[in-house]
Amino acid sequence: MAHFSPEGLTVGKVVETEAYLGRHDPACHSARGPTARNAVMFGPAGFLYVYLIYGMYYCVNVTTDGAEVPAAVLLRALEPVAGVELMGQRRGTSHIRQLCRGPGRLARAMGIDRSLNGTSAVDGPVRFYPPLPGEARPDIVAAPRIGVREAVDWPLRFYIRDNPFVSRR
């Protein structure tokens, strides 16, 4: 993923995500119907759903499915690829492994806040790209989602095995 921001370009490889499945997933914000916050999930796939959590961090999601299935994928960790210096400025650390390790940290490092809620993940300032040509398919582990109280045993967290940038093992 990349963010073309006024401050500069930052790029990271997605190494950890969580799925939120929509109305029938009790941990999903859309489970109790549309609200002002989750409105983007009730639209088409491929748009950013950004919300404030714990009053101080942003979580970045990409909507999936169509308007009939209000689902999204949460980005939990990135491997920094470009713009590392800018990420460090935004995060106040130079330790590369800590820059994008966790949903709140990656949003901060990438300069993503609620002003980007509802923007396109294809055309917008924040964009997602397919794997590089010839890149080997990673070994992906499925595990329970972190920080949710509902549906604790649904294995909807996915991360690249042994990747040092994932938030937890």
Next chain:
DNA sequence: TACTCGATTAACT
């Protein structure tokens, strides 16, 4: 209009 608490993190002991 008021109250509760979260898809977290950093800074403590």
Next chain:
DNA sequence: GTTAATCGAGTAG
């Protein structure tokens, strides 16, 4: 290991 920070969406009254 524990807890404070910090705020607005969601819900109840």
